[in-house]
Amino acid sequence: MAQGERTSAEVAPADADNNTPWDELNKADEAPIDNPEDTPESDDSSQVETDDKGDWSDFDAPTEKDELGDKGPQYELIEPLPMEELPPGESPIPDELTSQEIGQVVGNRESAIKPDLKRLHNAVKAYEASVFDGKALSIADRTLIARFGGEKFIKEQLELTLAQRYNEGQVVSAYYSNRGRISQREMWALNYWARQEGKSVAVYAKERMEYYNNEKVRAIDIAVTQLRADGRFDPNYLTLDEADLVMDYDQGNLEFEACGRIYRERRAHTLAYLADHDRGEVKGSPTMQRDVDLAVRYLCKKRSCSPSELGEYYRGLADHIYYPNTNDFAETEAFVNGLIKQIPQAEIDKAADNLGPDGKNYTAMVRTLERTFKKLFKLESAGIKVIVDMSEDDKDGTLGFFSPTNKVLQINARYIEKLMQSNYSKYDEEYIQRKVISEIADTVAHELLHAYQEEYGKLNSDKRSEMYVINGFDYITPEKGHTKYKSQTMERESFSIGSKIGNMVVSSYFKKKEGRR
Amino acid sequence: MNEEIAKCLIDELNYSPDDAKYFAKQLAEYDDIANEFLMWRKNQNYDYSPALEINGWTAKKIYERNRSIDPVTVFTTMYWLRVNPDFVQSDLNTGFAVK
Secondary structure, X not given: OOOOOOOOOOOXXXXXXXXXXXXXXXXXXXXXXXXXOOOOOOOOHHHOOOOOOOOOOOOOOOOHHHHHHHHOOOOOOOOOOOOOOXXXXXXXXOOOOOHHXXXXXXXXXXXXXXXXXXXXXXXXXXXXXXXXXXXXXXXXXXXXXXXXXXXXXXXXXHHHHHHHHHHOOOOOOOEOOOOOOEOHHHHHHHHXXXXXXXXXXXXXXXXXXXXXHHHHHHHHHHHHHHHHHHOOOOHHHOOHHHHHHHHHHHHOOOOOOOHHHHHHHHHHHHHHHHHHHHOOOOOOOHHHHHHHHHHHHHHXXXXXXXXXXXXXXXXXXXXXXXXXXXXXXXXXXHHHHHHHHOOOHXXXXXXXXXXXXXXXXXXXHHHHHHHHHHHHOOOOOOOOEEEEOOOOOOOOOEOEEEEOOOOEEEEOHHHHHHHHHHHOOOOOHHHHHHHHHHHHHHHHHHHHHHHHHHHHHHHOOOHHXXXXXXXXXXXXXXXXXXXXXXXXXXXXXXXXXXXXXXXXXXXXXXXXXXXXX | OHHHHXXXXXXXXXXXXXXXXXXXXXXXXXXXXXXXXXHHHHHOOOOOOOOXXXXXXXXXXXXXXXXXXXXXXXXXXXXXXXXXXXXXHHHHHHOOOEO
């Protein structure tokens, strides 16, 4: 499922505690904030007095390169802050000025706006980190956001920033694997463009999907179907559209990696590449190699196999993956139990302890479990980033996900909490807390096992790795039936380990809690 | 009963023959669950009584967790509640959320 080498566009969390002169300036302005101890999600920034713009001229802004990197600002001021109060409808430039004077006024205005852009950049960075990474907004951040008119304006700027990154191919993985879902960041970017074009997000996204379906994916489908029907997998039969697609893909120009497209694309690559390999002519771009090297390794192992024999073997494994019998379930349980046995109880206790006395420090628990599982699964150097999403957004039934493309794993902790509170509203608080802790721990273990499956599939060539690879190619989305979705090998294992770890953490937490009473 | 259920899955619920064969086997493994499935087929709802209860869950309660799930998911969940409740614990907690 490693679909691309393009890097994730994760933004480093805002350095909210960095002591800049601006922070010093903000400290003087802390008084208007009613309750600085509020959670970052509480939108109390509107309570800050915004009419006083303050003296910004003494702000020693970092250099543009420090602030913005090589990319430069990725947004523009949609509505620049008014530099002076003017009656509605009145131009800031008096009519009687000469063109030279007008130039001077505009120049002054631009030079005044430039430092604002840098502050805006800080505000957007802090806001992004609070939304996507659950990082708390400092008082300085909140004051800064309030100075720009509140979260609504900053959100708009963030959407624009994401949309620009998205169009530049920086926000790449977007949806994860072939599950047809998109990341929150990409959702924001889509939101922005949909709004710009006056369409609903659904309509806009669908149009983009159709673009790929009509223009490129269909061509691949036809070509590959024909090749397969003819029993010839000669890469010379690749159509221009296929070549275009490969080129687009290589250059990182594909903006919206629709699930069906990737599935077909990878199939096309694999078939073409296997044919090459079969004739002893392994060639093609490194990108193609990246995508299919697993399949080639698999073929190498069985060098004497013809493609049809390979197909038989594939079908045998596929049955095992998608139609598991009782023995296969028992095998899954044994595999998962074997993994769990390797986890010291002390690690589970530590994760439970880190929830804190009120059991609400989900991020700390996730981080402990992250370390434990990364060690267990030997993922320490795999570059997998775990994000704990504490935003209030509706995640539409998704508790978490792992994106193999950009190696990002997200746990929708706040959403899980809200979901449990809603599902078990008639139950007591402790019961709900059990469910919340269990589900968050469950999701961490579940998603990290997916990360393990991805890495294991890449690095090994045994039957298990082949199952992961094939399952990755033919992943069953929940839309095709929930039971079938969770019966497939990768999900079967993840659901199994998740429920066990969830129970272990809950049991440890409440055992300690009982002891404290 | 296995064949009757498989036929129902193919003809009425648009399952592929392979999928139908696989899930019919699960649904038919226990007579009480199979009978409940056929009861659903007859009534096209989960309001019949007496309703089978496994670990405190009836088909109707499972369905009410998420009204978009199909009957095969409802009754295979009952199957798993009997065979390996851990496997469906998260589904029931979260209303068949995805992860």
